[in-house]
Amino acid sequence: MTYVPVGHDATDYAPPAETQEPELYHPKTFIGKYIWSQDAKVIAIQYSITAIGIGVVALVLSWLMRLQLGFPNTFSFIDPSAYLQMVSMHGMIMVIYLLTALFLGGFGNYLIPLMVGARDMVFPYVNMLSYWIYLFAVLLLLASFFVPGGPTGAGWTLYPPQAILTGTPGAGWGIILMLVSLAFFIVGFTMGGLNYVVTVLQARTRGMTLLRLPLTIWGIFVATILALLAFPALFVSAIMMTLDLTLGTSFFMPGIISQGKQLDYGGGSPVLFQHLFWFFGHPEVYIVALPAFGIVSDLISVNARKNIFGYRMMVWAILAIGGLSFIVWAHHMYVSGMNPYFGFFFATTTLIIAIPTALKVYNWVLTLWRGNIRLNVPMLFAIGFIFTFIHGGLTGIFLGNVAVDLALSDTMFVVAHFHMVMAIAPVLVVMGAIYHWYPKMTGRMLDDTLGKIHFWITFLGSYAIYLPMHYLGFLGVPRRYYAMGDTYFVPESAQSLNAAITIAALVVGVAQIIFFYNLVRSYFKGEPSGGNPWEATTLEWQTPETPPTHGNFGKDLPVVYRWAYDYSVPGAEKDFIPQNEPPSPGAGGAAGSHA
Amino acid sequence: MTTTLVALAVVMAVVIGWLLRQTLGTRPWADPRTMAAGDPSVAGLPMPSIKIGLAVFMTVATSLFALSISAYLMRREGADWRPVAQPLVLWFNTAMLGLGSVCFEWANRSARAGRAGGVTRGLLAGGACTLLFLAGQYGAWRSLEAAGYYVTSNPAASFFYFLTALHALHLLGGLWVWGTTLVRVRRGAAVRDIRLSVELCTAYWHFLLVVWLVLFGLLLFT
Ligand code: HEM
Ligand SMILES: [Cu+2]
Numbered sequence: 001m002t003y004v005p006v007g008h009d010a011t012d013y014a015p016p017a018e019t020q021e022p023e024l025y026h027p028k029t030f031i032g033k034y035i036w037s038q039d040a041k042v043i044a045i046q047y048s049i050t051a052i053g054i055g056v057v058a059l060v061l062s063w064l065m066r067l068q069l070g071f072p073n074t075f076s077f078i079d080p081s082a083y084l085q086m087v088s089m090h091g092m093i094m095v096i097y098l099l100t101a102l103f104l105g106g107f108g109n110y111l112i113p114l115m116v117g118a119r120d121m122v123f124p125y126v127n128m129l130s131y132w133i134y135l136f137a138v139l140l141l142l143a144s145f146f147v148p149g150g151p152t153g154a155g156w157t158l159y160p161p162q163a164i165l166t167g168t169p170g171a172g173w174g175i176i177l178m179l180v181s182l183a184f185f186i187v188g189f190t191m192g193g194l195n196y197v198v199t200v201l202q203a204r205t206r207g208m209t210l211l212r213l214p215l216t217i218w219g220i221f222v223a224t225i226l227a228l229l230a231f232p233a234l235f236v237s238a239i240m241m242t243l244d245l246t247l248g249t250s251f252f253m254p255g256i257i258s259q260g261k262q263l264d265y266g267g268g269s270p271v272l273f274q275h276l277f278w279f280f281g282h283p284e285v286y287i288v289a290l291p292a293f294g295i296v297s298d299l300i301s302v303n304a305r306k307n308i309f310g311y312r313m314m315v316w317a318i319l320a321i322g323g324l325s326f327i328v329w330a331h332h333m334y335v336s337g338m339n340p341y342f343g344f345f346f347a348t349t350t351l352i353i354a355i356p357t358a359l360k361v362y363n364w365v366l367t368l369w370r371g372n373i374r375l376n377v378p379m380l381f382a383i384g385f386i387f388t389f390i391h392g393g394l395t396g397i398f399l400g401n402v403a404v405d406l407a408l409s410d411t412m413f414v415v416a417h418f419h420m421v422m423a424i425a426p427v428l429v430v431m432g433a434i435y436h437w438y439p440k441m442t443g444r445m446l447d448d449t450l451g452k453i454h455f456w457i458t459f460l461g462s463y464a465i466y467l468p469m470h471y472l473g474f475l476g477v478p479r480r481y482y483a484m485g486d487t488y489f490v491p492e493s494a495q496s497l498n499a500a501i502t503i504a505a506l507v508v509g510v511a512q513i514i515f516f517y518n519l520v521r522s523y524f525k526g527e528p529s530g531g532n533p534w535e536a537t538t539l540e541w542q543t544p545e546t547p548p549t550h551g552n553f554g555k556d557l558p559v560v561y562r563w564a565y566d567y568s569v570p571g572a573e574k575d576f577i578p579q580n581e582p583p584s585p586g587a588g589g590a591a592g593s594h595a
Numbered sequence: 596m597t598t599t600l601v602a603l604a605v606v607m608a609v610v611i612g613w614l615l616r617q618t619l620g621t622r623p624w625a626d627p628r629t630m631a632a633g634d635p636s637v638a639g640l641p642m643p644s645i646k647i648g649l650a651v652f653m654t655v656a657t658s659l660f661a662l663s664i665s666a667y668l669m670r671r672e673g674a675d676w677r678p679v680a681q682p683l684v685l686w687f688n689t690a691m692l693g694l695g696s697v698c699f700e701w702a703n704r705s706a707r708a709g710r711a712g713g714v715t716r717g718l719l720a721g722g723a724c725t726l727l728f729l730a731g732q733y734g735a736w737r738s739l740e741a742a743g744y745y746v747t748s749n750p751a752a753s754f755f756y757f758l759t760a761l762h763a764l765h766l767l768g769g770l771w772v773w774g775t776t777l778v779r780v781r782r783g784a785a786v787r788d789i790r791l792s793v794e795l796c797t798a799y800w801h802f803l804l805v806v807w808l809v810l811f812g813l814l815l816f817t
Contacts, residue, residue: 122644194648202644232659247746249753267675
């Protein structure tokens with residue numbers, strides 16, 4: 001096999017500046033700089049800290065749930081209602097308030113301006129509002145822990161009618177606060193989302209064509225578009241459910257007898273809610289997955305010292321997944337009694353979406369193939385992601401088939417599936433990304449040894465938690481059950497498995513302390529990182545200061561001459577060429593090498 | 596959900612079409628110099644960001660209304676659905692909103708031509724028509740109530756209130772921008788400086804007119 005030098009798109013041409021640089025808003029006071037900040041980097045950190053903070057609450061809830069499942073009849077403070085409330089709050093917080101907010105509000109805000117070569121988001125003021133509304137939504141949600149009746153126990157899917165019927169925990173205040181909080185979240189997100197989309201479209205620096213964007217940006221960009229289009233479905237259903245609850249309309253509420261009393265509702269359609277919810281709910285899983293895909297692509301490329309395999313294919317796969325994710329929602333409703341032909345249709349689309357997804361996995365693996373791999377902590381997390389994602393994707397294909405799903409729906413198998421694919425996989429990426437970009441945010445490296453310990457416990461521990469859960473699902477152990485009771489078909493031994501899972505979950509949970517300790521310690525004592533510790537090509541690593549200051553790029557915005565993946569270019573001096581480095585005549589692989 | 600899917604398909608067709616134009620022509624690895632000339636993604640972006648921002652926002656609103664309409668159509672299958680007699684005032688309201696759109700268009704054209712008087716008059720008239728529309732919508736609510744259709748009486752009535760309120764809220768948002776623009780005009784801002792705001796308002800009003808026509812048609816014919 002002969003090697004053709006990998007061509008790449010370095011050009012010595014940079015288009016002239018078209019527009020004047022925008023006026024930057026310059027805050028004078030401490031409060032203006034760090035509290036009411038309009039700087040996307042500060043907003044990013046505000047978003048991240050809030051999201052991780054509320055995420056820790058959800059993590060603690062999951063331990064309590066696991067304690068109950070692993071050691072039933074041991075903890076008197078966990079009664080069935082409390083258990084349901086924990087399940088519901090855990091799920092909703094993790095999906096919306098942690099992952100969505102962290103990937104888009106956190107990483108989106110930090111990385112978009114820096115990676116596209118902009119000074120800031122295009123609408124900084126709206127961006128700031130976005131964060132404060134998000135914070136308000138989080139506070140509303142937290143408030144529901146303290147109101148009479150406690151938070152809602154309807155499950156994160158909030159299905160009516162039970163979500164608003166007395167008898168469900170939190171059917172009064174809890175559910176209202178949840179719905180209102182969601183509505184605020186969506187309003188706040190829309191403000192941020194407008195920024196992310198328009199900044200990518202409008203504020204790219206000279207030479208940064210769409211096809212020179214790092215895949216991280218592509219992932220965040222398309223995920224934001226999905227979110228902007230899908231969140232309205234949740235918004236509409238939240239409003240309608242609020243009206244059913246407060247005014248007594250019957251959008252979703254059928255005629256129903258509750259606790260011996262005929263209620264005033266009549267004719268409403270719970271399945272309508274399910275359609276609306278999952279029309280949002282399925283895209284939501286890709287709202288979380290696409291940024292993770294993008295970030296992983298970049299982590300892998302940087303640390304394999306190779307260009308990403310099939311860049312353009314990766315971009316189109318992201319777009320295809322984004323489009324397809326709007327026509328698979330009813331695979332969450334196979335057991336709702338819908339027309340079998342619908343089931344057939346949705347099973348087909350569900351399987352089709354696996355194609356672009358698999359394509360991405362192949363490309364990651366092919367990028368690793370014969371790479372000059374640096375097995376540092378971010379890379380470990382990225383590779384860990386590939387494992388768990390493949391794993392969860394495969395169980396998804398099981399569940400996508402109606403006949404299989406009918407048996408497995410509402411069992412622990414589903415829990416195992418979506419935790420592999422939507423909990424562990426993206427969280428591994430979040431952690432990898434933090435190890436990767438922390439040096440840019442603080443100017444210091446995170447400790448490597450602690451990082452490796454953290455990775456291995458988290459990665460292996462997650463498998464210890466979720467692999468057995470698949471098996472529990474096969475046994476027929478249902479999800480969202482406080483206790484098994486005497487279920488004749490579930491063998492005794494399932495209980496020992498449950499105990500083991502709980503222990504693994506606690507170990508993984510405690511291991512996160514290592515991570516937080518590392519974050520805090522390194523902030524003060526970490527090794528200084530310099531501007532570009534990973535020898536990466538993308539623009540955020542080329543800023544004049546680390547951490548980047550207000551305005552990001554000093555006096556002049558960078559000019560981009562090449563794509564984001566010029567690693568190990570044959571004949572080049574170093575094994576990476578930053579995006580803003582002009583091609584020097586004759587340097588390897590440059591302009592026209594195999595035209 | 597078909598309605599939503601159709602609406603989204605249109606949105607996506609636009610997005611994908613645009614992306615194809617941006618990307619298919621460029622082959623990053625082949626001949627580097629093809630990037631230089633006439634690459635649409637590099638060549639000038641004279642479009643102000645705020646316009647793109649509004650376009651994106653209107654897309655989000657489209658999704659919101661399409662989903663509400665889907666919900667309407669699905670809920671309509673219910674056995675308890677009794678169509679509501681549409682109050683006649685809706686025709687008047689529709690005319691007002693249409694007129695409002697025309698006035699904004701007038702303001703917009705005047706702004707482009709630099710005629711300060713036309714801008715002020717167009718804005719004032721457009722805002723007045725919109726306020727009349729909103730008052731008329733409120734009147735429609737009152738007359739429904741008078742006829743015994745409360746929010747909870749019947750799903751058709753619930754949806755009537757829901758859809759009109761959703762639309763009115765969007766108009767109120769527009770009126771806020773309209774108000775700030777008008778204040779700037781009063782304070783003597785040059786036509787040049789408010790041209791963009793007027794243009795944005797105009798686009799938004801046309802959009803909400805179309806949304807209203809769709810909603811009105813839906814309420815009339817179902
Ligand atoms: C090849 C790809 C995938 C397929 C075929 C697939 C299929 C399915 C199916 C059929 C269900 C419904 C199971 C049931 O309730 O009975 C399901 C549930 C779920 N999936 Fe996937 N999935 C895939 C990828 C993903 C990804 C990438 C994520 C997230 C990043 C995800 C997150 C979820 C979640 C959160 C649920 C459970 C929702 C709930 O009931 O609470 N899935 N998946
Ligand atoms: Cu799904």
